[in-house]
Amino acid sequence: MQTVIKIKDxxxxxxxxxxxxxxxxxxxKGVITGILGQNGSGKSTLMKIISGIEKPESGEILINGAEPGISTKSQxxxxxxxxxxxxxxxxxxAIKFHQDFFEDFDAQKCGKLIDFMDLSENYKIKKLSKGMLQRLRLSLTLGRNASVYLLDEPFMGIDTITRDKIIKAINSxxxxxxxxxxxxxxxSEVERILDRVAFISDGNIALTGDCEQLRYEKNQSIEDMYRKLYV
Incomplete structure (x- = not known):
């Protein structure tokens, strides 16, 4: 498979x-990776570095062969x-705003996602529940034809039905x-759609690998591995 993101030291x-x-x-490419860890473990910081919002102290990160910057933000x-x-x-x-802002935004694709999420284009942002707002924000994000999608804590503070909708949308x-x-x-909510995982603990990668292989080798679910590492 083609390497999209390469991170070294x-x-x-x-x-x-x-x-x-x-x-x-x-x-x-083609892989859904879970960056797993407790709050404060460094997960969100890693995402910000990949996005180009923050810069690392040292080491190398490449996105399709280029360092994070103006050229990679469009990807x-x-x-x-x-x-x-x-x-x-x-x-x-919100759709028009994203269409004007991102060249790769596909309004038709986003419209299908919004329908799938049981939303309507005339709904006011200020009247959306937290779950509805998260469904909209995911639709706008996946509405881009990007090379890399970074989803930072997409299930935080939302109900089970909304989580299930979001997982199905990501997968589909x-x-x-x-x-x-x-x-x-x-x-437990996201394990079924992950291809690979990387467990982060105290800023280090404690365990990484293919989900199926890890489940076979350790005879445990990904959730059980998480509990063993962090609980």
């Missing part, structure tokens, strides 16, 4: 504390933890010419 620190230390990871669709939509918008306004609508990275500590 990557380190990041805030003040004198290392948030990430000696991270080595390769992400291949990366990033669903952050924070809502960046305006209250005055309705869903149709992402392009197999791309790759997806999902950060989460809610393993």
């Amino acid at each position: 990557l380190c990041k620190k805030y003040k004198k504390r290392y948030i990430l230390k000696d991270i080595n990871l390769e992400i291949e 990366v669709a990033f669903l952050t933890e924070n809502n960046q939509l305006y209250d005055w918008m309705n869903i149709n306004d 609508y992402y392009c197999e010419d791309s790759c997806i990275l999902i950060t989460t500590h809610l393993i």
Whole structure:
């Protein structure tokens, strides 16, 4: 498979504390990878570095052979933890906003996702529940024809039905010419769609590999491995 993201000896620190230390990871095309760990383990920091929002202290990161920057930002669709939509918008306004902002945005694809998510384009952003807003934000993110999709804690604080909808959308609508990275500590909901995992603990990768192979070798579910590492 083609390597989309290559990370070598990557380190990041805030003040004198290392948030990430000696991270080595390769992400291949067509693969959904779970970046798993507890809150504060460095998951979100890694996503921000891949997106180009933050820079590492040392080490190397390449996205399709290029360092994160202006050229790679057009290849990366990033669903952050924070809502960046305006209250005055309705869903149709949000679609137009993304269409104007991102050259790779596919309004037709996004429209299908919004229908799948049981949303309507005339809904006002300020009147959406947290779960509805998260479904919209995921639709807008997956509506891009990006090379890399970064989904940072997409299941945080939402109900089980919404989680199930989001998981089905991720599995059904992402392009197999791309790759997806999902950060989460809610393993049971997402395990069934993951191809690979990387467990981060105290800024280091504690375990990584193909999900099926890890389940076979350890005779455990990914959730059980998580519990053994962190609980």
